[in-house]
Amino acid sequence: MKRIIALIALLSLTTAAWAQYQNIYSGESSLYDRYVTFNIAARYGVSMPLGGQKGYIDKLSPTNLAIEGEWLFPQRFSIGIKTGYQYTNQRLPRQVYQYDNQSVSAVQTRTLSIIPAMASLSYYFAGNADAIRPYIQMAGGGAYIDYTNYFGTLSDQKNGFKGAIAPAIGLKYYGRREQGLGAEIQAQYQNIFFNYDQLKGSAPSLMLSAGISYRFH
């Protein structure tokens, strides 16, 4: 309990300091507050499969890249586009799979590649020129998804462009006000409306990513 009170006290103090810091600059009008400006970001991510995607590949994916571009509006919101590349695979020991009156004995190498193409809308809890910019984001659109399940060396492939949504929360940190180059972390839930054979239902995942962010005008 003491620890919680201490934490709350610390939080309110820093928030107060933060408000002070903002107030100092509020009079000064930054270019970021007057024009539509830009932010681009590239992040590396680790993705955890959920639901149907977990049923297909049950392991963390260390190979994910997120690329994002945003138009920052002076009113603390942004409209963006995001893409990237997500890849995951898993080798399963030899097993017999039953399909009606057919049995297939094979070592499966399951792969899943995703290239999202989404539009995003973000709201920032800090001004466009601020040093620290936490945000919430809703993205939607589609994703090119490639499901290739190799039975031995034979492939069972299904691919296509499917609908997808991806709400996210994140934080951009630029070190100081007005600075262009910064760092960014993001937690994104993504659900792609794709299902085929061993991937049942849909393909949700949770991706934690970190990388660089650059704002400019």
Place this chain on the structure above:
Amino acid sequence: MNTSKQLTVGKGSIWMILLLLTTGGVLTSCRDSALTDLSPADSPVYITNYDNSINFSQYKTFSLPDSVVVQSNDNYQTVRSNIADQFVSNVAAALTARGYQRVAKGQPADLGVAVIRVDNQYTGIASNPNAYYSNYWGGGYGGLGGYGYSPYYQSYYTYQVSEQYWEIQIVDLKNAPTTTGTDKPQLSVIYDATVRGTDVADTQAVDMATNAIFSQSPYLKAAQ
């Protein structure tokens, strides 16, 4: 001042979109390297199909030639080789272990077993390697001899690609339709197994294949 600002804004947008597009374009697929570490033992795929309306315990005997038919694009020939011999003897041993009895060439049998090596098969081929088998099995069934049989598949999945693979086919001779004249008897393929994905290179691979095929086909069993 205003004009120059607008110009910068325009450039920014174009730059950003170009960056996104190039990044998307440059990305190549990791999927292509997914199989680089697949060992030869992990490569083959054993696919078996059977007619699940058939009760395999109704059969007692089978007929199986010692040679293997190699089916190429437009012809076929019989071969004997270490691998072929091993394949035939493994199939014979496995069926015997399941309670079926092998009969000599030309003797009446309940099941006709064909071990076929398919080379470079494409869809729509014209050759009928099964003439060889129906000659061999045909003894007790006058009508079969010389004409070949046209295998009748149930709703099996069929894979016809340019690939080399081994196939074990079992047809129902016990319930063969009576044929007249020169009609090809249509024999039901009640069981079909193929070894896909990689070629069977040595006798060890043959053992692996026949072990896997028969262990995933527990329904192949004569009445005790």
